[in-house]
């Protein structure tokens with residue numbers, strides 16, 4: 070049975086254990102049975118509003134026995150992150166519950182003067198004045214941290230605005246990218262697993278492909294979707310594809326059933342797919358031009374991505390001039406590369422982009438070789454034999 074395959078079970082709450090105020094069928098019995106089998110159970114939620122103790126009380130009132138230490142909320146995990154990074158005064162958009170999680174680790178919230186960080190959680194009474202204040206703090210140099218990126222959540226009368234929608238508003242106006250703590254990003258999972266013994270077999274069970282399943286797979290964990298519907302994605306390597314779909318939690322204990330373990334396809338899950346261009350440029354000695362990138366310190370072909378309204382020819386000529394100072398003419402297209410393993414690039418911010426890269430053979434017509442200092446720290450020609458070794 071599936072329950073035998075794992076030592077540690079991470080459960081999403083809303084839509085898996087309960088829905089609004091109602092406990093979902095089978096969840097109470099499932100948790101009781103897993104505990105009787107000696108399994109570890111954690112509840113991992115993106116909801117930043119309640120404290121761990123409040124959620125613990127709520128679950129206990131549903132006759133699900135749990136301790137606060139087994140509950141990981143995005144609000145609590147955000148407070149832990151801030152404390153570990155020596156951030157002690159913040160401008161917080163938060164409920165009383167999240168504010169008390171911040172204060173419990175010595176963080177002063179709703180700070181009137183300057184602050185080290187803007188922390189975007191959720192409070193349904195948030196208004197434009199507060200959002201504008203958050204943007205002012207970001208403009209003054211505060212860091213931008215969000216509890217979670219969910220755009221909406223289901224309410225009694227339809228979809229409701231969630232933290233992510235407000236975060237997106239602040240991001241668009243301020244131009245600052247937030248660090249997001251909740252699923253599908255790593256910090257919430259790290260917080261949940263910090264007391265788990267190394268080598269433990271861990272599975273995530275959730276009802277959201279975009280947060281629970283994607284987040285678990287980004288961590289290298291197996292992921293089970295609780296759903297009555299099938300799902301499919303065009304790519305068989307899609308991180309959002311669950312390793313198993315169950316329609317009821319009791320299926321964890323069905324004989325002769327198992328989860329096919331997650332196999333990492335060998336690339337980081339990208340945030341976007343973009344068209345890119347790269348250039349192969351030889352000098353008179355048949356040496357090839359490479360540039361050393363500031364963000365990752367690696368040597369590679371001059372390359373970049375298309376700007377809106379640009380042809381690929383214009384894009385590669387511009388990129389080469391910007392990165393190397395050289396003027397070139399394009400001789401011919403020599404390859405199109407889309408394989409995610411070689412064409413997904415990660416950035417220090419944590420973002421990753423999958424490029425569809427068109428490679429051109431180019432010849433130098435003018436200019437003066439010089440690294441641009443902004444993205445490129447060095448430019449040089451290399452023997453092609455050495456280049457084969459590099460790639």
Ligand SMILES: [Mg+2]
Nearest residue numbers: 081083084276
């Ligand atoms: Mg859910």
